[in-house]
Amino acid sequence: MNDRPHLDEEALAELQDVMDEEFDVLIHTYLSDSAERISSLRSALDEGDADALSRTAHSFKGSCLNIGAPRLGALCMEVEEAGRASRLSALEPLLASIESEFRQVRQGLERFLAD
Amino acid sequence: MEDAQSGNQPLRILIADDSDSDRLILQAMLRRLGHEVVEAANGGEAVERFRHASPQIVLLDAVMPGMDGMEAARQIKALAGERLVPLIFLTSLSDADALARCLEAGGDDFLTKPYNRVIIEAKINAFNRMRLMHETLSHQRDLIHEQHRKLTEEQEVAKRVFENVAHTGCLDAGSIRYHASPMSIFNGDILFACPRPDGGIQILIGDFTGHGLPAAIGAMPVAEIFYGMTSKGFSASDVLREINQKLKRILPAGMFCCAALIQADFALNQVQVWNGGLPDGWIIRGDGERLAMPSAHLPLGVLDSHRFDAAMAILQTSPGDTLMFMTDGVLEAASADGDMFGDAGVSAALQGRRDGQTPFEAVIDRLCEFSGGRLEQDDLTLVTLQMAEGGALEGLSDRLQLSALEGPAEWRCTYEIRDRTLGQFSPLPLLLHICMEVPGLRRRSGEIYTLLSELYTNALEHGILGLPSEWKATAEGFGRYYEERERRLNDISEHYIRFSLTHTMTDYGGRLVVVCEDSGHGFDYHQHRQPSGSGHGYAGRGLMLLHRLAGPLTFRERGNHVEIVYDWHFSEAGKTDDAAVHKPGVSHE
Numbered sequence: 001m002n003d004r005p006h007l008d009e010e011a012l013a014e015l016q017d018v019m020d021e022e023f024d025v026l027i028h029t030y031l032s033d034s035a036e037r038i039s040s041l042r043s044a045l046d047e048g049d050a051d052a053l054s055r056t057a058h059s060f061k062g063s064c065l066n067i068g069a070p071r072l073g074a075l076c077m078e079v080e081e082a083g084r085a086s087r088l089s090a091l092e093p094l095l096a097s098i099e100s101e102f103r104q105v106r107q108g109l110e111r112f113l114a115d
Numbered sequence: 116m117e118d119a120q121s122g123n124q125p126l127r128i129l130i131a132d133d134s135d136s137d138r139l140i141l142q143a144m145l146r147r148l149g150h151e152v153v154e155a156a157n158g159g160e161a162v163e164r165f166r167h168a169s170p171q172i173v174l175l176d177a178v179m180p181g182m183d184g185m186e187a188a189r190q191i192k193a194l195a196g197e198r199l200v201p202l203i204f205l206t207s208l209s210d211a212d213a214l215a216r217c218l219e220a221g222g223d224d225f226l227t228k229p230y231n232r233v234i235i236e237a238k239i240n241a242f243n244r245m246r247l248m249h250e251t252l253s254h255q256r257d258l259i260h261e262q263h264r265k266l267t268e269e270q271e272v273a274k275r276v277f278e279n280v281a282h283t284g285c286l287d288a289g290s291i292r293y294h295a296s297p298m299s300i301f302n303g304d305i306l307f308a309c310p311r312p313d314g315g316i317q318i319l320i321g322d323f324t325g326h327g328l329p330a331a332i333g334a335m336p337v338a339e340i341f342y343g344m345t346s347k348g349f350s351a352s353d354v355l356r357e358i359n360q361k362l363k364r365i366l367p368a369g370m371f372c373c374a375a376l377i378q379a380d381f382a383l384n385q386v387q388v389w390n391g392g393l394p395d396g397w398i399i400r401g402d403g404e405r406l407a408m409p410s411a412h413l414p415l416g417v418l419d420s421h422r423f424d425a426a427m428a429i430l431q432t433s434p435g436d437t438l439m440f441m442t443d444g445v446l447e448a449a450s451a452d453g454d455m456f457g458d459a460g461v462s463a464a465l466q467g468r469r470d471g472q473t474p475f476e477a478v479i480d481r482l483c484e485f486s487g488g489r490l491e492q493d494d495l496t497l498v499t500l501q502m503a504e505g506g507a508l509e510g511l512s513d514r515l516q517l518s519a520l521e522g523p524a525e526w527r528c529t530y531e532i533r534d535r536t537l538g539q540f541s542p543l544p545l546l547l548h549i550c551m552e553v554p555g556l557r558r559r560s561g562e563i564y565t566l567l568s569e570l571y572t573n574a575l576e577h578g579i580l581g582l583p584s585e586w587k588a589t590a591e592g593f594g595r596y597y598e599e600r601e602r603r604l605n606d607i608s609e610h611y612i613r614f615s616l617t618h619t620m621t622d623y624g625g626r627l628v629v630v631c632e633d634s635g636h637g638f639d640y641h642q643h644r645q646p647s648g649s650g651h652g653y654a655g656r657g658l659m660l661l662h663r664l665a666g667p668l669t670f671r672e673r674g675n676h677v678e679i680v681y682d683w684h685f686s687e688a689g690k691t692d693d694a695a696v697h698k699p700g701v702s703h704e
Contacts, residue, residue, distance in 0.1 A: 011229065018232065019143050026143075030136040058178050062207040063134045065229040 158182025362416030444495025637673025
């Protein structure tokens with residue numbers, strides 16, 4: 001695990017400013033995209049497709065960094081690197097961490113929206 | 116034209132990213148900066164959008180499903196062609212190899228995630244400046260190409276127009292040899308040759324200061340004046356004065372025309388030369404002896420007409436003598452080592468002439484050798500004229516353009532010049548012009564001019580000035596004759612020459628009667644009863660010619676009243692020979 005925060009509050013505030021009334025749309029888009037990506041990661045692992053794993057993790061990482069979820073982004077990078085090195089055995093626990101971290105991020109974002 | 120310095124004009128920007136949320140963020144940031152955004156979710160879509168929307172800047176995610184960013188970048192760059200469309204990769208790539216591959220695929224820069232508003236704005240502006248600069252350069256390059264193409268085209272047209280003006284002459288005559296660059300009009304060199312009505316020839320060779328259009332513009336009026344006046348019978352001095360006055364008026368200060376005018380009279384075997392600013396001209400005698408004709412005047416277009424000196428140097432020649440003139444380009448021709456050909460080169464070439472080699476060939480061959488065969492590129496002009504037996508060029512005046520107008524048939528005119536004017540003005544072009552109004556006489560301009568000219572010269576030089584034609588038999592006498600002629604012309608008073616021309620139509624054609632009277636003492640025409648062809652040199656020639664050309668030749672009073680009857684036939688109006696119905700003969704009253 002890493003010691004980055006679940007959410008970068010400062011980055012989120014700036015995004016809110018940039019996106020204005022589209023901020024809600026952005027957050028919901030991110031959340032549904034992320035859920036989709038996690039299930040893609042899961043099925044790629046089941047199929048043993050290391051390349052698909054690393055590519056999906058790469059894209060996922062980018063959007064996590066942009067939305068202000070650095071810890072989840074860092075976990076994605078670990079998956080990307082393991083996938084590229086075809087270390088599939090290390091991935092099962094990593095994927096579990098991603099799923100749990102995503103739950104944290106989702107809760108945090110929903111709270112942020114409610115504020 | 117867009118302002119290349121403005122960094123904040125609205126742009127159309129294509130963004131391609133498979134991540135919806137990332138695309139939303141980037142789009143929002145760009146719109147806040149005032150730009151229009153075109154979106155694509157993968158590489159294939161990006162290429163398609165680029166094709167239709169023609170964005171000015173492209174932001175492209177490197178890793179996308181389907182066609183990835185690298186391939187899309189290659190295709191977009193290919194579609195952009197000569198346009199500079201800045202292409203910036205959006206990436207969270209961190210390893211150097213992957214970043215380098217993005218640039219190899221045609222990327223210009225990167226933007227890393229997470230996006231930073233300040234960096235994005237700065238990069239967009241920087242690349243827009245580069246794009247506008249490229250656009251300006253491309254535009255100017257296209258403009259230069261277009262202007263160059265137009266210029267070349269215009270020069271081609273100008274060259275054709277100029278050739279139409281310049282080539283009415285007789286540079287192709289057998290006695291003339293010349294070298295001139297095919298584009299000489301644009302290097303400022305001119306070379307014209309024109310037959311005179313009396314069968315002689317005038318050659319003008321010149322070199323305008325400067326190159327290109329200004330030099331070419333000056334050449335046009337020079338050609339018009341030269342051909343127009345020469346073919347009407349004006350003397351070389353008159354032609355020079357007219358050209359000088361014209362150039363003085365139209366050329367800007369500091370621009371002028373170094374030139375030489377050569378008037379060759381084959382019947383007299385005599386040349387008149389004027390050299391204003393060209394290198395030495397040469398007479399190369401049949402036996403190889405050489406005589407230099409250096410510049411004795413300022414170039415054309417420098418002096419006002421009242422200070423301009425159009426005096427010609429008069430030289431006696433023999434058949435087989437060669438005249439040579441050249442422009443500065445001959446002397447300035449350079450060898451591979453940078454040495455100049457110079458006067459020494461010309462002298463050496465003429466000195467070392469082999470048997471059978473003409474002076475023209477000698478100089479051209481040596482020039483070629485000296486400059487390593489690069490003669491074609493140099494703007495140099497060289498012309499030689501070989502003197503021939505009298506009448507070598509007769510008939511050339513037939514080529515002159517004929518007017519289509521019907522002319523007068525029945526007319527009479529009297530023209531008298533007196534006193535000072537006798538020394539300053541030749542009435543011959545005017546009288547010839549009057550006669551040439553008759554269509555039947557037009558083809559005979561050479562004969563008419565010769566008739567008028569012989570009568571006029573006789574009346575002036577022998578009748579009024581009292582110059583003994585015997586003087587011209589010797590070389591010293593020749594010089595003395597023309598010095599004395601000049602001197603006596605300066606103090607003429609109480610004298611006149613009167614021409615009376617009468618033209619009538621006859622059953623078979625027409626008749627021109629020319630009466631020439633002068634105020635001189637007259638001469639003993641009885642001595643000329645039996646004109647002889649040889650033994651009298653030039654002195655006897657005038658009467659010989661008159662006898663050959665015309666019918667009854669009548670002397671009256673003291674011999675200072677001469678009448679010539681010149682008949683022409685309809686059937687022969689197109690020919691130049693044998694106009695007279697009467698055979699030569701002399702009658703006295």
